[in-house]
Amino acid sequence: xxxxxxxxxxxxxxxxxxxxxxxLKGTLKxxxxxxxxVIKALRNISFSLKAGELVGFIGPNGAGKxxxxxxxxxxxxxxxxxxxxxxxxxxxxxxxxxxxxxxxMGQKKQLWWNLPPWETYQLNKIVYQIPEKVFKQRLExxxxxxxxxxxxxxxxxxxxxxxRMKCELIAALLHQPKVLFLDEPTIGLxxxxxxxxxxxxxxxxxxxxxxxxxxxxxxxxxEELAQRIIIIHQGQIVFxxxxxxxxxxYSQQKLVKIRLRRQLEKADCPQFIVPLLQYPEMKxxxxxxxxxxxxxxxxxxxxxxxxxxxxxPIEEIIRRFYNQLRN
Amino acid sequence: MKRTALSLLKQIKNNLILGQRLYLIALQxxxxxxxxxxxxxxxxxxxxxxxxxxxxxxxxxxxxLFGYSKEKMLTYIxxxxxxxxxxLGTKTNDLAPTIKNGELTFRYLIRPWNIAWVWxxxxxxxxxxxxxxxxxxxxxxxxxxxxxxWLPHSLLTWLIFIILVFLAVIFNFxxxxxxxxxxxxWEEVWAPNWLFGIVLLEIFSGVFFPLxxxxxxxxxxxxxxxxxxLLFFPVKFxxxxxxxxxxxxxxxxxxIFLAAIVMQNLWRRGLKxxxxxxx
Ligand SMILES: Nc1ncnc2c1ncn2[C@@H]1O[C@H](COP(=O)(O)OP(=O)(O)O)[C@@H](O)[C@H]1O
Ligand SMILES: [Mg+2]
Numbered sequence: 001x002x003x004x005x006x007x008x009x010x011x012x013x014x015x016x017x018x019x020x021x022x023x024l025k026g027t028l029k030x031x032x033x034x035x036x037x038v039i040k041a042l043r044n045i046s047f048s049l050k051a052g053e054l055v056g057f058i059g060p061n062g063a064g065k066x067x068x069x070x071x072x073x074x075x076x077x078x079x080x081x082x083x084x085x086x087x088x089x090x091x092x093x094x095x096x097x098x099x100x101x102x103x104x105m106g107q108k109k110q111l112w113w114n115l116p117p118w119e120t121y122q123l124n125k126i127v128y129q130i131p132e133k134v135f136k137q138r139l140e141x142x143x144x145x146x147x148x149x150x151x152x153x154x155x156x157x158x159x160x161x162x163x164r165m166k167c168e169l170i171a172a173l174l175h176q177p178k179v180l181f182l183d184e185p186t187i188g189l190x191x192x193x194x195x196x197x198x199x200x201x202x203x204x205x206x207x208x209x210x211x212x213x214x215x216x217x218x219x220x221x222x223e224e225l226a227q228r229i230i231i232i233h234q235g236q237i238v239f240x241x242x243x244x245x246x247x248x249x250y251s252q253q254k255l256v257k258i259r260l261r262r263q264l265e266k267a268d269c270p271q272f273i274v275p276l277l278q279y280p281e282m283k284x285x286x287x288x289x290x291x292x293x294x295x296x297x298x299x300x301x302x303x304x305x306x307x308x309x310x311x312x313p314i315e316e317i318i319r320r321f322y323n324q325l326r327n
Numbered sequence: 328m329k330r331t332a333l334s335l336l337k338q339i340k341n342n343l344i345l346g347q348r349l350y351l352i353a354l355q356x357x358x359x360x361x362x363x364x365x366x367x368x369x370x371x372x373x374x375x376x377x378x379x380x381x382x383x384x385x386x387x388x389x390x391x392l393f394g395y396s397k398e399k400m401l402t403y404i405x406x407x408x409x410x411x412x413x414x415l416g417t418k419t420n421d422l423a424p425t426i427k428n429g430e431l432t433f434r435y436l437i438r439p440w441n442i443a444w445v446w447x448x449x450x451x452x453x454x455x456x457x458x459x460x461x462x463x464x465x466x467x468x469x470x471x472x473x474x475x476x477w478l479p480h481s482l483l484t485w486l487i488f489i490i491l492v493f494l495a496v497i498f499n500f501x502x503x504x505x506x507x508x509x510x511x512x513w514e515e516v517w518a519p520n521w522l523f524g525i526v527l528l529e530i531f532s533g534v535f536f537p538l539x540x541x542x543x544x545x546x547x548x549x550x551x552x553x554x555x556x557l558l559f560f561p562v563k564f565x566x567x568x569x570x571x572x573x574x575x576x577x578x579x580x581x582x583i584f585l586a587a588i589v590m591q592n593l594w595r596r597g598l599k600x601x602x603x604x605x606x
Contacts, residue, residue: 015605067605075432077602098439108433114356123352126345128437 004209005179006049006072011081013042013067041067043082045234051178054202056226059221060315064235065215066105069181069274072213074104094222102172103180106187109156109164117152117159117167121174127283128175142170145200147232162193169197173204176307180204182214186221188312198225207308231318237322238321249320250312254291259306260308285312331421345440346448348466353418353452363392368460371481375408377536383472393540397567402477406562408465410535412457414495418449419503420520426601436598443590445498456495479565488570491561499557501586503530504564508590511597522589526550533559 016036020026040117042064049055055068057065069072070076071083074090074097077161088097111120125135143149146166151159159167160293172180182201186194202225216222221248224231229246231239239246263279270293276284288293382404386397395403425431435442469476506523506544513519529535531554538549538559549555560575569575 014603016603050521069433073437075436076605077599077600093436095439101432103437105433108429110434110437112356115352119352119355123345123348124438126341126348127440129341175464 002117003051005051005053005086006047006213007084008048008072009046009082011042011045011068011071011083012040012077012079013064013071013076015039015041016264041235042071045232045235045237046081047221047230047237049211049213050327051211052205053213053228054226055210056222056229057213057215058216058222058229058314058318059215059232060318061217062279063217063232065121065217065232066183068232069103069183069213069215070279073101073181074098075103099175100177101181102175102177103181104168104172104183106165106184109168110206111156111164111168113157115173116155117148120171121152124171130175136192138174139170142173144169145203153171158273162189162197163187165193165197166230168270169200176208176210178210180210180212184215185216185304186216188191194221201225221315231321233322236322236325238318238325250317251288253285253287253312255310255312255316256284256286256291256294257308258284258304260303261305262303263278264303265273270294285316332489334551342441342444346444347452348450353449354455356420357452357456360386364456365458368464372464372513373467375464375472376471378404379403379468379472383421386542391416394568395537396477397507398475398477399538401472401475403467405469405476406565407534407558409458409461409564410492410495410558412461412528413454414492414499415528415532415534416450416457417450417499418453419446419488419500419502419507422446422475422504422507422518422526426507426597427514431601433449446504450496451501458467459535477566479567484565487566487576488561491556491564491572491575492577493577494583495557495561498553498579498583498586499528500552501590505586506592507592508593508597511600526560528557531555534559534561537563539563553579553586556582 003266004325016038019035019037021029024275045064045068059065066074071078072085072090074085086100088094090097111117124130125132125243143152146169148163148166148170152165152167152170156164156167169185185201186197189197198221199212201212204210214222214226223243227242227300229239229241229243230237231246258281260280260282264273264275264277266274269277272290273284273325276282284294298307361432364469373374382400385392389397392400393398412473419432420433435445444601503524509519529554531538531549533555538546538555541549556575556579560569564572564575
């Protein structure tokens with residue numbers, strides 16, 4: 001049995017936001033007697049990750065992915081529950097903990113904006129106490145893998161988003177963290193660059209046996225990367241399991257989109273369609289077993305102008321998991 | 328015993344190397360905003376010139392004023408101008424925006440290092456840049472007044488002076504850091520920064536005039552604040568007008584001690600608040 005490197009038990013996190021009434025009076029009032037509104041960002045979530053596991057955290061915007069990672073890396077305090085990473089409480093921010101993790105965020109930067117990435121690498125070498133020889137080897141290898149040979153001596157602000165992301169990754173990996181948190185690392189990048197970064201992450205996981213948590217609000221992003229998927233929605237974990245389970249789930253059903261020339265008569269339709277009738281566009285979620293008969297019937301109808309068969313959209317899957325959870 | 332001593336030494340060495348690297352980074356990072364610099368320098372030269380000519384005109388009939396000879400007064404102006412760069416120069420003004428825009432978490436909290444030490448080292452970059460411009464400016468003023476400057480000869484005096492300045496540097500850092508921590512709670516940080524960082528600090532530390540030309544009640548009140556011990560007393564000591572420099576050292580040490588406690592406390596609370604509002 002491999003050991004758990006990350007454990008989260010009944011974790012909840014609330015944000016306080018000051019509610020301001022409009023106008024000068026409201027501003028003054030909120031200054032003297034601020035009214036707080038509580039946002040429940042995480043509600044009672046639990047999971048654990050083993051050594052070397054690569055996990056995809058998926059959920060729509062605002063689901064609580066970033067909040068989870070911030071708590072795991074000790075940047076925010078939990079309101080309830082218990083968190084351990086590498087056996088330590090992250091919020092205590094022990095140096096021995098901090099020097100074994102890394103956190104990369106798609107939109108935030110740890111590189112100094114005005115200076116070349118190289119300066120940050122030099123700084124990290126000292127901060128993480130990496131011996132010069134080892135540092136050189138690792139840096140050379142990372143630079144080579146990510147193809148940024150010519151970039152690390154340019155001021156960071158002159159790099160493109162994708163180039164900067166690669167340089168951020170290098171900064172985050174120089175000390176070879178055992179646990180790596182990546183928050184939407186491919187956001188805003190083109191498809192080629194996304195693939196490069198995904199491949200690189202996979203390779204790092206394979207070679208260094210690091211535990212990696214990767215978030216995305218885009219399901220397909222993680223399809224080829226993570227064996228295990230955790231789906232989070234409105235601050236709750238609605239699914240935690242292997243990819244195949246999700247694939248089964250959404251290969252069982254298909255979404256059929258139909259465009260109509262004119263309205264279908266109720267009398268002409270099979271029973272199960274009747275309550276779903278709409279005009280001029282219909283969306284049907286159909287079991288695969290019913291698909292054939294539906295299609296042959298549709299092809300005989302002159303009212304049908306066009307039709308398309310699609311996988312279930314991720315939002316629909318998440319919605320279903322979420323409903324299951326609540327029932 | 329020997330092991331712990333060795334690892335302590337290694338830790339100190341590492342922090343010094345880190346300090347050097349941070350200093351260089353902050354230096355390069357600061358040199359980007361050139362236009363802003365120029366404006367600040369012009370303002371400073373203008374200030375130095377007007378204050379020098381003001382005192383020159385007051386000393387026209389040749390007699391001493393407020394117990395200062397003309398020479399000593401000019402020395403005061405020049406040394407305070409230089410010390411202002413060394414003691415009051417700081418980069419902590421950047422801390423509050425760093426808190427606000429979330430850089431604090433991703434650049435500072437995520438690394439295994441002492442954050443106060445990091446900012447202290449960056450302070451020296453601001454001081455160096457200040458000094459780099461101040462030296463020729465002050466030399467220019469000294470040239471105008473014909474180098475009529477009063478300098479002590481005793482080595483011990485200079486030694487004590489350096490200790491005083493060093494303690495003042497530390498207190499200034501802690502004080503400015505504390506002010507910037509208000510960024511955890513307030514939206515508009517420029518207000519406390521302006522009030523404490525510029526008005527109180529500069530007037531009460533004696534940037535504009537020697538504090539002992541004020542009525543004695545005022546003096547008494549001001550001496551109960553930490554500010555006069557930053558510039559006024561060290562320079563006055565250099566001029567041979569402070570009989571017990573050790574009490575100044577003691578007072579500075581007490582203020583440093585108090586400030587360090589307040590800073591620790593606010594920092595811890597700040598992080599908690601930060602967390603509640605989401606960093
Ligand atoms: N600093 C903050 N202040 C108040 N609410 C926040 C803050 N950060 C996030 N939230 C809220 O918490 C919830 C979870 O946000 P987040 O963890 O950023 O989601 P995700 O990363 O999945 O998009 C959202 O409802 C969001 O609006
Ligand atoms: Mg997010």
